[in-house]
Amino acid sequence: MTSKKSRLDRFLSRHLSVKRSDIRLVLAQKRVSVDGVIATDMQQPIDQFSRIELDGNLLQAQQPCYVMMHKPVGVVSATKDDIHKTVLDLLRLEHPKQRWDDVHIVGRLDLNSSGLLLLTNHGDWSRQMMSPDHKVTKVYDVTLGNPVDIERYSEAFKQGMHFAYEDIVTLPAELEQISEYVVRVCLVEGRYHQIKRMFGRFRNPVIKLHRISIGSIHLDRTLLPGQSRLLTDDEVNAITLK
Numbered sequence: 001m002t003s004k005k006s007r008l009d010r011f012l013s014r015h016l017s018v019k020r021s022d023i024r025l026v027l028a029q030k031r032v033s034v035d036g037v038i039a040t041d042m043q044q045p046i047d048q049f050s051r052i053e054l055d056g057n058l059l060q061a062q063q064p065c066y067v068m069m070h071k072p073v074g075v076v077s078a079t080k081d082d083i084h085k086t087v088l089d090l091l092r093l094e095h096p097k098q099r100w101d102d103v104h105i106v107g108r109l110d111l112n113s114s115g116l117l118l119l120t121n122h123g124d125w126s127r128q129m130m131s132p133d134h135k136v137t138k139v140y141d142v143t144l145g146n147p148v149d150i151e152r153y154s155e156a157f158k159q160g161m162h163f164a165y166e167d168i169v170t171l172p173a174e175l176e177q178i179s180e181y182v183v184r185v186c187l188v189e190g191r192y193h194q195i196k197r198m199f200g201r202f203r204n205p206v207i208k209l210h211r212i213s214i215g216s217i218h219l220d221r222t223l224l225p226g227q228s229r230l231l232t233d234d235e236v237n238a239i240t241l242k
Contacts (some may be wrong), residue, residue, distance in 0.1 A: 008043070009023045065230070066122065
């Protein structure tokens with residue numbers, strides 16, 4: 001999802017219910033400002049976060065929003081679901097006074113997975129966060145049904161695995177053994193059920209999957225399952241928009 005780019009004349013025409021050809025006069029009269037600067041160019045690019053005023057009256061002042069959630073098991077990474085509770089339901093319960101209709105999920109976790117989930121209304125930021133070109137590392141603690149053969153597994157994860165259905169080879173991933181049944185997985189992809197499918201090659205079922213970080217953003221240990229908070233400026237700026 002990308003940020004909503006537009007042009008100033010199109011925005012004003014829509015909001016003022018006038019023809020775009022009439023916007024030229026409005027701008028010539030210096031009645032419009034964008035981000036505090038008088039606007040004169042009809043084709044000036046804007047997005048959903050541009051602060052736009054007409055005669056001192058605010059037409060748009062939406063702010064970017066970045067949220068970290070400790071997603072619990074049993075909640076779906078979706079904005080709407082007819083069967084299960086969604087992460088948006090949790091946000092609305094915890095922060096009922098804030099509007100959440102325009103946020104989307106950055107890097108989903110499935111129903112039975114838990115841990116760090118990011119949500120934002122800033123499409124360019126989420127695109128950069130998930131772009132394969134950026135190779136942002138995602139780290140998961142994985143509990144398996146059978147004891148871990150770390151040497152055998154590590155070599156296979158490092159070499160990459162061929163998924164015949166998509167006809168792709170996974171990028172190299174790293175494993176760190178935490179205990180007999182628990183490993184930490186570091187990868188830069190997020191393909192459909194990738195971790196479960198990779199361990200499935202060894203007939204070793206994933207019992208629990210918990211994401212602890214995305215890039216330099218780590219799950220806040222003070223957040224209980226279902227709780228959330230806004231990202232700090234340093235966390236937001238960990239991803240550089242291009």
